[in-house]
Amino acid sequence: MEWKLTTLIENHEDTEEKYVCEHGFSILIEKMDSKPPIRLLMDTGQSGAFFDNAEKMGVSLDKLDALLLSHAHYDHVGGVERLLENIPIEKMYVGKSFFQEKYHEKKDGTVKNIGISFSRNDVERYGVKICEIEEDSREIFPGITIHRNFERITDYEQGNPHFFVKEKGVYKKDDFTDEIAIALEIKDGIVVITGCSHPGIMNIIYTIQKRSKKKICGIVGGTHLVEADESRLKKTIAALKEINIEFIAVSHCTGDENLEIIKNAFGKKFIFNCTGNVIKIL
Template identity: 45%
Template sequence: MSFKITTLIENNADDNNILFNEHGLSLYIEIDEMKLLIDTGESGDFIKNAEKLKVNLNNLDYVLLSHGHYDHTGGFKRLVEKVGNPFKLIVGEKLFYDKYALVETENYRFVGNPFDKDYIEQNNIPIKYMKEDLFYINENIMVISNFEKNNDYEFVNKMFYIEKDGKYIPDNFPDEIALAIKTEKGLFVIVGCSHVGICNILETIVKRTGMPIYGVLGGTHLIEADETRIEKTINYFKEKDISILAFSHCTGEKATEKIKEKLGEKYLYNNTGNIIEINNG
């Protein structure tokens, strides 16, 4: 088994400056004959990039939405309009909570999905809500949810809320999911934003599978992390001897520079248009 991950859109421009970029994330994954899409960016411009990169989105087997923020689900309706609905959709059980960000005292800005459950039903999209901790798409590909808290230094940003019955409640991101692919060297994990903490996510996966982590790709939400959290996160990566750290999106410049400094060649900035290929034996 081998696989290829193409970053269709991300915050930063591609190396040749010919693709669209935006505050968002969308990843196209080919695993043997299977084709998956994780997240759809903010605007849907990932579709234009896919065309330029000669990525065919008409043959998707699965679409996964890592969590219900606009910069990861904003392009979903354009995807449906573009390809119809031949794919199966996998989401966290609480994806359709109304999500908000507190921008100033008592001022909440909507940051959730631009579609709801009715839209999914109206378009006859087969959907799986992740209720279980671990779901196998096949023997080599798994989806993980319900992440556990495994340390004392990762906390969910207090600016994020859900609205329920007219009240704003802190969002603990019960909708967050991640993908893991088995390789001969361990699991290759793909995340969206890691709101619950990248180390919490990885340690939960290690505990549940009994497998080591070989590589990680996606956003780590270290943009708001202080020096202590960044240092402890880097130490975790070292302790677990993770070989590939392909971060971007919400990782932040400060954390990016520290990871690059401390982990050298293991770190890769995963900007728009980047392609990672893993040959598994």
């Protein structure tokens, strides 16, 4: 199978500073060996600027087969309304509980809404079918599987206690049941695409590995290692080396210092997945 992954927006500028960057993530996934290619947009960044970047890159967002939203945080869903206003979308895939209210407790103890600004009805009025994934995994196209409900396997990925959902007026710790990751089949195994990896990047990898019984060859996207201490980062790097990861193209919520550490740890296997980066995989 042949894939093309184009990062439309991310925290970091491209080397030529041609594109807008922001705290957020959006990636176009294309299965190039399908006729015509299967085209999926995963996440829409924070502001909708991914749309402008796509135009500058010469990347058409017409004829998307589906929109995938990794989870309901503002920096991944902020451009949804701009997309729907401009491009006809037939299906939108989200994880169970996606439409819950999302909050973050700041250092001063105040709680801020960091979730979506649109409702289910707002999406459906554009004629979009919302496909809410309740099962652990679902193959949506040949070679493309959505995973959720990740097992908590490691002892060093405990989750951030300052993220909450609101149910019937009560704040509860967010267990990120809405978070999804995408598994793309390649010749030698699987490439995993993540939005933020709130359940833990290794929990996600181990769960997909266990379900698919295939080698995880590469990862692309956010890891949320920005909140990791030195011990967790070292254990994560050791775990990735143990599974013999072939390439690691992480960014967004990984943290700039951690990106340098990961780059030094993996050498030529590391890809700086900045805004505008294109990865081709066979």
